[in-house]
Amino acid sequence: MATVVGLLVMLLGISHGVKPYCDGRQDGAQCYGALGGTVVLQLMDGAAENSTYIWSIRTQRIFTWTGKGVFGNVIGNRSSFTPSNGTFIINNLNRLDGGNHTLQIFDSNGAKSEQRSLQLTIQVVETYCDGRQDGAQCYGALGGTVVLQLMDGAAENSIYIWSIRTQRIFTWTGKGVFGNVIGNRSSFTPSNGAIIINNLNRLDGGNYTLQIFDSNGAKSEQRSLQLTIQAPVSSVWLVSKCLSQGEMRVSCSSEGGDSPQYSWTLGGRKLNGAELLSGNNESKNITLKQNVSGTLVCSVNNHVSRVFAEKMISTCGFIFIECISNGTYISQWVLKANNTLCIEPVTTEDHFLLIYGLQVAVAIILLSWAGAYIAWKKKTERSHVPWQTRY
Template identity: 45%
Template sequence: MRATLGLVVWLVTISQGAGKLCDGRREGAQCYGPLDGKIVLRLMDTAPFRYNWLKKAIILLRGRENTLLTKLPERFSFTPNSGTLKIENLKRNDSGNYTLQIFNKQGIGIENRTLQLFIQAPVTSVHLASKCQSQGVQPVSCSSKGGDSLQYRWSLNKKPLQDSDLLSGDVQANNITLKPYISGQLICFVRNDVSESQNEVTLSCVFINCTSNGTVISQWLPEMKKNLCDKPTPGDESPHSTNYLPLMGGILSALFILLMIGLAVVYKLKKKQSSVEDEEELTYADVRIVNQPRRSIKMREEVEVEYGQVKLSQQPRGTVAAKNDASIYAHVRKHR
């Protein structure tokens, strides 16, 4: 009956938000309490016949069954039926080792249990900052204004961040550098043993190349900064295309040079071939038009002269023939 009553009181205490509960009924238990907050320690199931609870050599609580034999400090309250001790307005010096001593009716100690209590400052707020650097690399820092023994955890697009997403750092560090072109919702979780908080940022780095109020902007910036441009230049929002432009320009230049060289070679070959054809035509004309006709005319003249001499030598009259002979011969000679 007493145990049942103690359990009910304990459950009611927890349901009313008495503070963070820590089970100290086992040897070597470790409990954590928030600075300036409160904590509930479960020291026993029910109050034994006689017990002491002390820090180092100082007895903080002494009782016999349901009766307290000492006055507790102002911030402490003990419920014998549930064996719970509540501490409010926790201080740094509340941290330390505590010992519970249990005695039987003969006053003989039958059990000693130790408990370690740690007081930590809770996480108050989380500040998350990201930058856009060359080639779309994004360093991100996560910090908290308060908190002891902080631990960090990251998620990207509602999934745990992987080491493969990082250029440097690790997924449990507060400063990381993301690889290029990673975008989406990045959340930083900051926690310790008494509290947890988080903050998020939307990642989206683009290369902006434009003018803003007469000033040229040519760098990697968050996508929201595109509004700074007076007149966006086509292609500014595509870092992949921008990266390929120098390569494409080089390829086109090389093709143009090769094309010009090819045209020059073809032109020279055609010019040389045309020169050879002109020389062949000129030689052929000399043979047909100049040399051959002269040879034909000479042969024809010689044939006619010989024929005339033979004809004239057959005249019947000697006197006339002699005269004619001389004139003809003279004429022929003169003609030749």
């Protein structure tokens, strides 16, 4: 078998995904971002080097850009502006990032040529959990809101004590809620038996206990639930790399997110073993076979979020060749640009013709051998016949 001689090209591609995107090129655009997440704002097609751009929120200037670069970015530790494509990215969004943003554009003479605004709304992730069964497992998003269903409704002649670990959070009687230590960010609704906790932090996670006492003060029931606080996944991106034999190595990376889980689809369906050289549908890193192409999507999720990134992938410039060269049968993947093994790779049709030709050649050889054998046999038989009979 001949060897591939030539340059092996390494190709690298990156696809950014699921950072929420908003087109702010039209005045008055309405944009949204998730608390703690990332947003990509399309401010223009691209920044002109002879113009000046001032980006502000409410009355505060965020940054100024000229052809010499960005100046005075007050949130530079978590944002970036890309002049070539006119996008502004804000990471780790907080509530103060929400509001009316304004872009002012000045020409080379310092005259204002345009002004546009957009409204950015920061949304809070809200989760729901049914805690009416003892031992319920609940999840809440860091910085978000959780709704815990504790009962169908509170009875006026009963007393309810809600605690976390060893600390009492509040007591409810028919007269109302008393001593709520997180009252500034929580509320209890007796009519539907739900407690809402806003602006969740890590300390809100843990084992909660609900004790119910009847009108005589005797404990009639006690239930608990476990609340786990998870940071939501904020963004995902794909990195792909072609390997030496045309396989493609793809990595799925994410920002933020506790206990992320991964899943892959190709063209809207799950990846299968026939398309994978290594990894599986739940791996962070996979290796695809040489002939795999299409829209590849990596989804990353935990109990409070789900985001994804997609990338159109194609083969790495390799082709599968199959031919006979100098009497040697060749069948392998090679880099098309450097292929010297088979000048004209055998197509599927050629492959069948090749096999058919070989079969015909074998049949002709067999028939020739059979004809020669029959002639020899007859000659041998005749040699044993008496001379008088032969003539």
